Amino acid sequence: MITHLRSDHPDDLRKAENERKGKNGAKNEKNSRYDNDANSNLIMALSTSNVPFRFVKNEYFKKFCLLLNPDHIVMSPDAIRRKLAENSNKYILEISKKVGDLEKCFIACDGWDGRYENVSLYALFVYFVDKDFCKQKLVWFDKEVTWNKNRNLQFLGIQKLDGKSTAENIGNLISKLIRLYGIDFCKIMGGITDAASNLKSFLNRNDLYHIHCAAHSISLILEEASAIPKVAQVLAKVNRLAAHLSRSKTDRKKFRDRSAALKTKGRIPLPFSVTRWAGCVMLAVAYLEHYQSISALDAFQQFLLDDNEKKVLNHFIEMTTPFLEAIHNAESDATYCSEIVPQYASLYEFVSGQNQKTRLVKLLTSETLKRYSKYLTNDVALLAVYCDPRFAYLDGVLKTVDWEDIERNAVNYCESSREVRPADATGTEPPAKKSNNQNTFFSRFLESKRQSQPTESVRTEIVNYEAIIMAGRPSPSSCPLLFWKSNGARFPQLSRLARHVLCSPQSSAQVERLFSRCGELVSSSRRNRLFTKTMNDLLLNASLGALKKLSEEVRDKEESESDEDSDDDIGEDVYSMWPRNATNRRSSSAPPSL
Known part of the structure; x- marks a missing residue:
């Protein structure tokens, strides 16, 4: 056949x-x-x-x-380890290609210490603006790398720190991480962190700019406000209700059913993570919104408030709502560090216009002014405000600083970081022979005139920049990088300055949210014997998995957190480490958030 x-x-x-x-x-x-x-x-x-x-x-x-x-x-287990290392190496290779033209960048670094301080983990993000004036965020997929130009961060990795969390060891770890991606240490312009002394010491040792995380700074104000005796006494009852609901699944279901019957929307009063910024205010808001549902519990009298306590809690929420809105705004990775000073100006104007006879308002006013004044002494924060056309030369933004002082800082920065163009570095003509009269008055006169030309060029750009801003300012919702992209040829020096100082966001929220997952990993008795290399690869893959998850799903609103009827809804899971876009309650007296 x-x-x-x-x-x-x-x-x-x-x-x-x-x-x-x-x-x-x-x-x-x-x-x-x-x-x-x-x-x-x-x-x-x-x-x-x-x-x-x-x-x-x-x-x-x-x-x-x-x-x-x-x-x-x-x-097999060995194949799993090899696959983890392969994913990590592939990620590093792809990022190394993308950051090849990086000129200046900001870093966000934060650490997590074990319960007995025997394990320290540090994560690092890098922010930069490319030459096309796009702030970029990398989203990792199993087979490809996608760039989203509406985001602004590069996740470099998370690793175990060898030794104690000193400034020296942190510096060695950061140097090691950025070398993996081919980034020169001299390209780091500064860092945005919380108030940790070791991180601040590392930045100061290396003569790098430091920006205090705006969300953390504002949350410190709310912590001081919640410690006022009258307020703390009322918040204690709120916390007792939250603790009771977190322990009793039966009462939690009754509470939810009553809220649903009353058509009360929003998150029920359950405890927030101890690291959650402004958690006390968010819990107080949830308590008042669901106040009518408390009667559904068997023994609910202990959780109710009298008229004076209600008045105290309402006043506390009314005065702190603008601060809560500012924190939620700062947690977004689509923000710019140029918004920190205007945000504080808005908060100070709001709180200073309230009745200063109450202790709460006095404390909020003094604490806001103290931190507002601190940012007004931060050179890079002021330069960022100046390079943002939405706020430059705007009255009421700078309390004690003149715009002329910032202009001088801009000139000094442009002069100290003058760009050497390739055409200048690869000339075909041989260098001219040095004159024997280098120290004559005439040679010094010519040299001074030659050096003054770039300065005059920057000053001309500053004058023209002020004129175009005063003639027509961009809208508050516009992107400042679009302005510099369209006017880069007209302002070459200032546009380069803007690329450097506008790369950082308002807060280090992304790296702060990372450690809810890491703590679970190293605290587990079944995983705490991992080798350092395997643990680093595991943490990197877990973090990239969280990034991938967020790229595929729409983030839930804040009010829908802990909405599942299970005991697991009390804590934060691996995907809650990233900030969510929330719709917040706004008081009638609160200024609009920037």
């Missing part, structure tokens, strides 16, 4: 063989794609849970996988 087909029907036989090969090839390709997807999801499941690698050797897990696909081969 085969001989007959080969001799009399060769074309039909060849066609049938090609079809069979095509079907087998498509089947093999489909199986290969299935295996890759399955292995990638297995890696992410192990990275975002406390399950040890040896779980893949479990007999029943293997049977479960065989029932799903008899041809699938489960990865």
Whole structure:
């Protein structure tokens, strides 16, 4: 039969063989794609849970996988470690290509210490503006890297710190991380961090600018306000209700059912994480919104407030709502550090216009003024305000600083960081022979005139910049980088300054939110014996998984947090480490958030 087909029907036989090969090839390709997807999801499941690698050797897990696909081969623990390292190396390689033209950048760094301070983890993000005036954020996928120009951060990694959390060890870790991506340390312009002394010491040692995280700075004001005795006494009742609801699943269900019957929307009063900025204010807001639902509990009298306590709590919420809005605004990664000073100017104007006879208003006014004045002495924060056309030369933004002082700082910065163009560095003519009269009065006169030309150029740009701003200021909702992108040729020196100082956001919220996951990993008795290299790869993959999750799903609103009826809704999971866009309650006297 085969001989007959080969001799009399060769074309039909060849066609049938090609079809069979095509079907087998498509089947093999489909199986290969299935295996890759399955292995990638297995890696992410192990990275975002406390399950040890040896779980893949479990007999029943293997049977479960065989029932799903008899041809699938489960990865071994060693293969999992290799895949983790492969993902990390691939990520580093892709980022290294993207940051090749990085000119200046800001870093956001923060650490997490174990309960007994035997483990310290530090994460690092890098912010920069490219030459096309786009702030970029990298979103990691298993097979590709996608760039979103509406975001502004580069996640470099998270690693275990060797030794104590000193400024020297932190500096060594940061140097090690940025070298992995081919970034020169001299390209770091500064950092945005909280008030940790070791991080501030590291920046000061290396002569780098430091911007205090705006969200953390404002949250310190609210902490001081919540410590006022009358306010603290009322907040204690609020916390008792939140603690009771977190412990009792039955009462929590009753409370939710009553709120649903009353059509009360929003998050019920459950405890926030201790690291959550302005958690006391958010809890107080939730308490008042669901006040009518308290009667659904069996023993609810202890959680109710009298008229004076209600008055105190309402006044506390009314005075702190603008501060809460400012924190939520600062937590977004689409902000600019140029918004910090105007935001504080807005808060100070609001609180100084209230009745100063109450202790709460007095404290808010003094604390706001103290931190507002501190930012007004920060050179890079002032330069950022100046380079933002929405706020430059705006009356009421700078309390004690003149715009002329910032202009002088801009001139000095442009002069000290003058860009050397390639055409100047690769001239074809040989260098001119040095004159023997280098120290004559005439040579010094010519040299001074030659050096004054760039300064006059910057001053001319400053004059023209002020004129164009005063003629027509961009809207508050516009992007300042679009202004410099369209006017870069007209203001080459100032546009370069803007690329440097506008790369940082208002806060270090992204890195702050990262450690809810990391603490679970290193505190687990089943995972705390990992080698440092494996743990670093595991943490990097877990963090990239969180980034991927956020790129695929719309972030929930703040009011929908802890909405599931389970005990797990009390804490924050791996995906709540990233800030959410929230709709906030606004008081009638609060100024609009920037």
